[in-house]
Amino acid sequence: MKIEKISELTTNRLSIYLRCLNEVAAEGTSTVSSEHLAHRFHLNSAQIRKDLACFGEFGVRGVGYYVENLREHLTKILGLDNQHRVCIIGAGRLGTALTDYYGFSQTNFKVAALFDADKEKIGKKVGDVEVFDIKDFARVVKKDKIDVAVIAVPAEYAQSVLEKVSKSGIKAVMNFAPAPLRVSEDIKLKTIDLTTSLESLSYFLAQPRNENSKAAKASGKVSRK
């Protein structure tokens, strides 16, 4: 198929597939069908096939996918075959927590620098990562070959930080500030908005607990008390 425009939903799922494959591989399985993956990890088999088909024909009809082979392909497609160097802007609680977040190191992301504007923090170390002055941003990014930025500053500073990041040539940004950011089209910005997530949970809790509506929908019949 080899289509052009890959949606972000697809790339997110590729990451999931890779995770699933790792689990399957760890058990020594060498071949796996989309149906098997779907059942086991609560996915849809057609979707798996379609997602994969965007990038080539990796499967074998009548057999399935070769686990090791598919892992290699996905790793390459996701660009996880070479390391990324990450900087985190904002050496507050969240920033420092992310600095030695296990998930980063696990998948070929290396946190190379922290930045802050607070003189108190500059020069200190978090684990073995140094906190630099945000004023030195462009210089440090260049020197340390950083290609991913994480924004972990208060909302009101986020836009100006993003502009600094943009100017430095970094093309991938993860933002934790609950602010609506604007950025040029050639930069990938991914916002994780914890406030919105929380408030969405709160909405759910505020709903009148219609005990049976969901269960009824699932089982296909309407119960009434």
Place this chain on the structure above:
Amino acid sequence: MKIEKISELTTNRLSIYLRCLNEVAAEGTSTVSSEHLAHRFHLNSAQIRKDLACFGEFGVRGVGYYVENLREHLTKILGLDNQHRVCIIGAGRLGTALTDYYGFSQTNFKVAALFDADKEKIGKKVGDVEVFDIKDFARVVKKDKIDVAVIAVPAEYAQSVLEKVSKSGIKAVMNFAPAPLRVSEDIKLKTIDLTTSLESLSYFLAQPRNENSKAAKASGKVSRK
């Protein structure tokens, strides 16, 4: 309109709208049109109107929305008019960072307890929040009237923690573990998968930099070098 099934995309946006309204209100504006909000915050005016219309007719034709009035409505709809009590399971880096995450306290979420299985951590305090033994989960949840759980444990423990949460009667869960969790229909589970987000960024970086394809699409013409 007052429709039944509200999508999560809508509730997420309600949270955004409320945030925007707060900003507008802070400037002393008393009335605002969907068009104005849309332009200012890069939203779509029709979508704003449609989202709001799900919950009633809050606007006045020819005028717009009364800022203060709409804020009150949204606050109520999102269940932010009374406080939620949050527990965080996993007193590692991420868990402790979230404990005094500013965004929590800001919007009527109060972190009331931390849980961990590590004897070293149990009994210690993070800020003024105590770390409890996960074995006492049900008891503490009940006593402290906790209604939201945050899962910040390694992936392999996430499912069993979720089951504990489920049994305790908590109906809203935010999960940071990169694991595919299953839970009964009456519980709202929101997963924030940092690994997937990162890998999706990595995919973007791995793409051949087609300098002009996006710009071309935006401007409606194809440039070629």
Place this chain on the structure above:
DNA sequence: TGATGTGAAGCGGTTCACAGCC
């Protein structure tokens, strides 16, 4: 006149179902 509320069209993603191949 000016902005809402909303039916209808448009669009993108998911699922179905099956032809094609091992």
Place this chain on the structure above:
DNA sequence: GGCTGTGAACCGCTTCACATCA
């Protein structure tokens, strides 16, 4: 026989465009 790859149907969300009303 079994499973992939994929056109077609389906579904839900977004956007448009306008009737409606202050």
